[in-house]
Structures are given as structure tokens and as C-alpha cells.
Amino acid sequence: MKPSSFAPNKMNNMQYTTHTPHQTEELGAQLARQLAPGAVVALFGDLGAGKTAFVRGLAQGLGMSDDDITSPTYALVHEHPQLVHFDMYRVTNADDLESTGWYDYLDGTRVLAIEWSENIADELPPNAIRVHIAAINNNERRITIAHPGD
DSSP states (O other), X not given: OOGGGOOGGGOTTEEEEESSHHHHHHHHHHHHTTOOTTOEEEEEOOTTSSHXXXXXXXXXXXXXXXXXOOOOTTTSEEEOSSEEEEEOTTOXXXXXXXXXXXXXXXXXXXXXXXXXXXXXXXGSOTTOEEEEEEESSSSOEEEEEEOTTO
16 A cells, blocks of 8 residues: 555545555554544454554544554443544444443544444444455455445
């Protein structure tokens, strides 16, 4: 992936290949620069695919330090001034989802980044940006970004 290859007006169902975690973060940062508060970024991918690296990039693109971005698996939700980072890995039913405060966070005040979105696919807003990350090998990732309506 070349950073210059990112074109927001051509991003609908765009596919990228990154060769390092840094490039995965950079793609996330480039996407974040196009987002407004209230945007929902739903991340899909296997364990170790690079979802948290992408979220670190989102944080960078929103002007945050990425030092605060870690996998929220044990807390389920990490709140930041510009970003709310969810990990839905352990969410298995409506009660679990409710306990994360999910519905309250859909208030449009911050960007939402959701790891393991496949676990709550039916509850994602229709305007969610869907980011599918697949490991090609230890370093390379195939990342597909799909905007609503695609």
C-alpha cells in the first residue's frame, strides 16, 4: 500500500495490501482523517489479523496518541475523547451488548471503532464503514474498506 494510493472519493469497496503493521496503521490514519464524529468503523478479521493496529491508525488520524490504544478484550470498551474502541469478542447475546453501553455510544459525539464486529453484525448501524482484514502471511494484510450502500 502506498499512502498516496488512498483516495477517499474512490474508497467504496477498495482493497489494499499492507506489508507492515505501520502501513496498516497508516491506512487507518488516512481513513480517520475523512471521518466526522458519529462515524462507526466496524472491523472484521481473525485473531491477529491487525484490527488493533488499524485502530491505532484511526487514533493517529484523529490527532490522538496511539500509545493509549490497546486491545480492549478485558475491558470490552476503552473511551477516549475522540474515539470509543470496542472489542466484541466475548459478546454473545443482547444482554452482553447492552452491558457495553453500545446503544448509548451511538449518540454521534465520537468515532466508534468496533473489533470483532461479526459478533454484533445485526446491530451495526446501516451507515457503518466495514473494514475486513485478512492475514496473507506474517506481515502482509489484505484490507477491504466498504462504505455504506456498497
